[in-house]
Amino acid sequence: MSRCRLVIHGGAGVIDRASLTAEREAEFRRALHAIAADAYARLQTGATAIDVVENAVMALEDFPLFNAGHGAVLNADGVAELDASIMDGATRAAGAIAAARTPRNPIQLARAVMDRTEHVLLAGAGTDRLAAELGLPQVGPDYYVTAERAEQQRLAARLGKVTLDHDAVFNAPSPSDKTGTVGAVARDAHGHLAAATSTGGMTNKRVGRCGDTPIIGAGTWADDATCAVSATGHGEYFIRSALAYDVHARIAYGAQLLMDAGRAALARVQSLGGTGGLIAIDAGGNIAMPYNSEGMYRAWVGSDGAVNVAIYAN
Numbered sequence: 001m002s003r004c005r006l007v008i009h010g011g012a013g014v015i016d017r018a019s020l021t022a023e024r025e026a027e028f029r030r031a032l033h034a035i036a037a038d039a040y041a042r043l044q045t046g047a048t049a050i051d052v053v054e055n056a057v058m059a060l061e062d063f064p065l066f067n068a069g070h071g072a073v074l075n076a077d078g079v080a081e082l083d084a085s086i087m088d089g090a091t092r093a094a095g096a097i098a099a100a101r102t103p104r105n106p107i108q109l110a111r112a113v114m115d116r117t118e119h120v121l122l123a124g125a126g127t128d129r130l131a132a133e134l135g136l137p138q139v140g141p142d143y144y145v146t147a148e149r150a151e152q153q154r155l156a157a158r159l160g161k162v163t164l165d166h167d168a169v170f171n172a173p174s175p176s177d178k179t180g181t182v183g184a185v186a187r188d189a190h191g192h193l194a195a196a197t198s199t200g201g202m203t204n205k206r207v208g209r210c211g212d213t214p215i216i217g218a219g220t221w222a223d224d225a226t227c228a229v230s231a232t233g234h235g236e237y238f239i240r241s242a243l244a245y246d247v248h249a250r251i252a253y254g255a256q257l258l259m260d261a262g263r264a265a266l267a268r269v270q271s272l273g274g275t276g277g278l279i280a281i282d283a284g285g286n287i288a289m290p291y292n293s294e295g296m297y298r299a300w301v302g303s304d305g306a307v308n309v310a311i312y313a314n
Contacts, residue, residue, distance in 0.1 A: 006301045009182065013233070057182055085110050085121075085213060086111050098121065152203050181213055198213065219243070231277070258287075262278055296310075
């Protein structure tokens, strides 16, 4: 079981230490710790990496302060449209959904696309139809909406902005509410890797907008021979740089170490003007969590089996 590794994230961005109250910071830390501890316990009892990342992301989706599932940000019509993806490093099987409106847990539907259809990516009304056909839990539009998200969308609409959830200027009615995409990567006791990512995208985005999260190779990647990656940040730049696949390629073809590969891939995103971060585990069990923003909500379990939680650089 010493082979088991786990990392989760709750988004990277402008996370101002001065404006994040002690109570709110403690709330984030408790959630991250509890979700990571539960996921690692599953790994320790023999659960597969793919099952663990799905369950961890479902828990992150259910936590209303993160931008995924319940508490996701709203589009220009004031409606949540959800993106999610999952990838199994053992087989390179993958599933993703984009602009979904009804799944209670978007990552569960992405897993169903992978396991129960011949496709990789479904978008729009087709995602909701599949959820109904498979009997997966569905909800009405009000389920996703919180008062904070509604106010964020109204503010962004008034200003004519499309913003990241963690945008410091336009987004948060309370400066402590700056979180984004969620994700998980894991290595199980058999050495298999998996990654999963879920998000509501950008506040006041155009209806039908899809970011990097549902794009395999941009927001999510897993290959047992190299690494598992889940990304968070400005999706358009992550798509243009194929961020998650770039980390894999730097390891596979450039023989780079995981941290070097992650930092270099993020530097490429930054050169285009994008910000964000990623979490990754490689085939050897090494962990990397680079980001080029002020902070990233994250928790991880390394070789010592201890659950660690962090928000800022130190």
